[in-house]
Amino acid sequence: MQNIKSVYFIGAGGIGMSALVRYYLSRGVAVAGYDRTPTPLTSALITEGARIHFEENPELIPHDCRDKETTLVVYTPAVPADHAELAYFRQGGFEIQKRAQVLGTITRSSQGICVAGTHGKTTTCCMTAHLLQQLPQGCTAFLGGISKNYSTNLLLAPESPYTVIEADEFDRSFHHLTPWLSVITATDPDHLDIYGTREAYLESFAHYTTLIRPGGALLMHTGLQLQPRLQPGVTLYTYGRTEGDFHAENIRIGGGEIILDFVAPDTRIADISLGVPVSINIDNGVAAMALAHLCGVPDEDIRRAMASYSGVDRRFDFRLKTPTAVLISDYAHHPAELARSLESIRELYPTRKLTAIFQPHLYSRTRDFYREFAQSLSLADEVILTEIYPARELPIPGVTSQLIADCLKPGLEHCICPKAQMLELLATKETDVLVVLGAGDLDSSMPQIEALLKAKTAHH
DSSP, X not given: OTTOOEEEEETTTSHHHHHHHHHHHHTTXXXXXXXXXXXXXXXXXXXXXXXXXXXXXXXXXOGGGOOTTTEEEEEOTTSXXXXXXXXXXXXXXXXXXXXXXXXXXXXXXXXXXXXXXXXXXHHHHHHHHHHHTTSTTOOEEEEEEEETTTTEEEEOOTTOSEEEEEEOOGGGGGGGOOOXXXXXXXXXXXXHHHHOSHHHHHHHHXXXXXXXXXXXXXXXXXXXXXXXXXXXXXXXXXXXXXXXXXXXXXXXXXXXXXXXXXXETTEEEEEEXXXXXXXXXXXXXXHHHHHHXXXXXXXXXXXXXXXXXXXBTTBSEEEEEOSSOEEEEEOXXXXXXXXXXXXXXXXXXXXXXEXXXXXXXXXXXXXXXXXXXXXXXXXXXXXXXXXXXXXTOOOOTTOSTHHHHHTSOTTOEEEEOOGGGHHHHHHHOOOSEEEEEOSSSGGGGHHHHHHHHHHHHHHO
């Protein structure tokens, strides 16, 4: 890594990749790359000094990224194997690494605080980073979403021993990490296109636990079907909402607020107000507070920082909150996440009509879980499905959103509406509490949906 003068990113605009783009820019390295489509994030990276183009063409690779002795190539596993620019670097004998390998190198030169699990990773990471920012030396953090407290997905603290990293199980990426502290939030099977079986998925997590370095610790959510395999000298803690070594007590939910007491083996912090008051954040908050406590953040600072935590873009993101209209954007794209999201909204608004718009993400995930998706979505009063967002996949014959629609609770109000016609449909509908769910690109329509609902509430 010492003689690297330039870094080239294939998939530069991805949320995890862009944090590394920013990291290398901060180190004064020449940064260039490719992405499929321009987005507000790629525009920000270009403004910050990255040279990014949007046509898959090896001739557009800048001159200073063509020397294999001084160039590192970083790619995301979501890029197809036959990508022309990737092929150019492979044939040229360049050093090519997955994003996770680069993060692994960074964890080995610091005390890595890694959050793994099927869901809750990004929120728990962002909360943890915000809590550690209360320490005089702060922390470095590579986040899987844009933190609303800092308006970025990268925090830099060269003097801090701590690096917060999201440990992603997709493509076994997290096997490249060497954590010092790690949380495992959940192990509900996902990514079966990679793993094939639930057993293989769980085995992947068990292997990940062997990577935690002696002197460190694993915080595992209670009730997981996971047998960790820890090295000697690694401490195992459990955590959960109401049980475990770290847990919450005296939970008060109401009036759009959640207040709780945080209980650790050696302390208790009373009356903590959750900055983003949704019930899934009780679990995420307990994990983040446990990590901060183990890193020596004082109790009073933990209490203050939890109250000032303002969330992550697209993670239970309130876009509108009025007496007649609520609009929430949430990245939930796995059946268990959808259920938690909808249950959390129900808790906050028990008497109001809940409409869910869901854009399924990946054909393979829809094929594997369409019944479970339908079961989760049936928690809403009305469901609007869009077509499947393919991401890295080609269509699978017979796999469409209709599979989910056919399994919804009998009598549930629902329809399938192409993304392109969503605004027209919403213009004709009366919605009360509306949540837009999924990891695809429907989120790019949120500003228009928000404007439409604002205009409607103005007329009432």
